[in-house]
Amino acid sequence: MFVYEAQDGKEHVALTTGFEPGTIDEAILVRLHSECLTGDVFGSRRCDCGEQLEESMRLLREQGRGVLLYLRQEGRGIGLANKISAYALQEEGLDTVQANLALGLPEDARDYRVAAEILLDLGVRRAAVLTNNPAKIEGLRRHGVEVVERLPVQVEPNPFNLRYLRTKKEKMGHLFPSSAVMLQDEQTTSCSSNGAS
Numbered sequence: 001m002f003v004y005e006a007q008d009g010k011e012h013v014a015l016t017t018g019f020e021p022g023t024i025d026e027a028i029l030v031r032l033h034s035e036c037l038t039g040d041v042f043g044s045r046r047c048d049c050g051e052q053l054e055e056s057m058r059l060l061r062e063q064g065r066g067v068l069l070y071l072r073q074e075g076r077g078i079g080l081a082n083k084i085s086a087y088a089l090q091e092e093g094l095d096t097v098q099a100n101l102a103l104g105l106p107e108d109a110r111d112y113r114v115a116a117e118i119l120l121d122l123g124v125r126r127a128a129v130l131t132n133n134p135a136k137i138e139g140l141r142r143h144g145v146e147v148v149e150r151l152p153v154q155v156e157p158n159p160f161n162l163r164y165l166r167t168k169k170e171k172m173g174h175l176f177p178s179s180a181v182m183l184q185d186e187q188t189t190s191c192s193s194n195g196a197s
């Protein structure tokens, strides 16, 4: 485990497995995980972060070689207090993007330059990235890491995070494998029409 301190004082973590830093030529499996206290630690089902972290760790163990970057950019970079304020607005019906904007915050304040710098410091110049978020791929590429492949992270939607996942898909361009979110949507729709009849 390697800890990097960024210029803003935040400590980011690189958890490596199966390789010695600086010795790799081929592409390495990489997961960039943004800190989510509520999802990662407390198991909140409002988002899919905890499950994505667990699934990524499982895939890295299975592969036997790779790196998990745990990036300290809570709440897509707006911080924990702002995220909790945004949750309150979501209770009133706003989606995750609308809530951030209503608080005068960007919908996504994350920056992947630090992630790219950490990877390059570890000697990882080519990466196969575990993510549903195209912005992470672009962010790494922009800052000098070659992304050879994107591998989806499969999580099952639940009734509490379905709306959140749908917003990520529709407004933030996230790519979900096997259209899990849409399928669930159709089931929900047919359930409610059954209920009405």
Ligand SMILES: [Zn+2]
Residues within 6 Å of the ligand: 036, 038, 039, 040, 047, 048, 049, 050
């Ligand atoms: Zn989360």
